[in-house]
Amino acid sequence: xxxxxxxxxxxxxxxxxxxxxxxxxxxxxxxxxxxxxxxxxxxxxxxxxxxxxxxxxxxxxxxxxxxxxxxxxxxxxxxxxxxxxxxxxxxxxxxxxxxxxxxxxxxxxxxxxxxxxxxxxxxxxxxxxxxxxxxxxxxxxxxxxxxxxxxxxxxxxx
Numbered sequence: 001x002x003x004x005x006x007x008x009x010x011x012x013x014x015x016x017x018x019x020x021x022x023x024x025x026x027x028x029x030x031x032x033x034x035x036x037x038x039x040x041x042x043x044x045x046x047x048x049x050x051x052x053x054x055x056x057x058x059x060x061x062x063x064x065x066x067x068x069x070x071x072x073x074x075x076x077x078x079x080x081x082x083x084x085x086x087x088x089x090x091x092x093x094x095x096x097x098x099x100x101x102x103x104x105x106x107x108x109x110x111x112x113x114x115x116x117x118x119x120x121x122x123x124x125x126x127x128x129x130x131x132x133x134x135x136x137x138x139x140x141x142x143x144x145x146x147x148x149x150x151x152x153x154x155x156x157x158x
Contacts, residue, residue, distance in 0.1 A: 011041030
């Protein structure tokens with residue numbers, strides 16, 4: 001089983017959006033027996049909360065379920081639970097590398113846009129601050145599509 005964790009700052013906008021989109025993609029490709037997905041935040045401010053209202057709206061408008069998503073904070077044990085920990089921006093990645101240090105686990109810690117050829121942006125802006133949930137959705141969708149393609153090729157699944 002390939003395990004993917006998406007991480008952002010508070011786990012109410014970008015990373016639950018990525019979790020929901022990625023889960024939708026793996027369901028459509030009938031890959032749920034091969035890949036699992038979760039999300040978490042580097043901060044604890046929103047633990048136990050549902051995704052941000054505008055995150056829920058944009059997912060719903062694109063026929064993607066957000067039901068059951070609840071914010072949690074990244075935990076040091078996550079390094080043992082996941083194969084891929086995918087950050088939304090440079091700061092998230094930095095924070096994850098600080099938390100996990102020099103892990104002995106064969107884990108990939110990367111930014112979502114690292115999987116996109118010639119990305120429009122290298123970081124996914126936080127719509128909690130920018131208010132632009134549509135732009136964030138498009139970037140996350142593209143990143144998730146490319147990440148899934150990478151995983152399918154790397155692990156020879158289809």
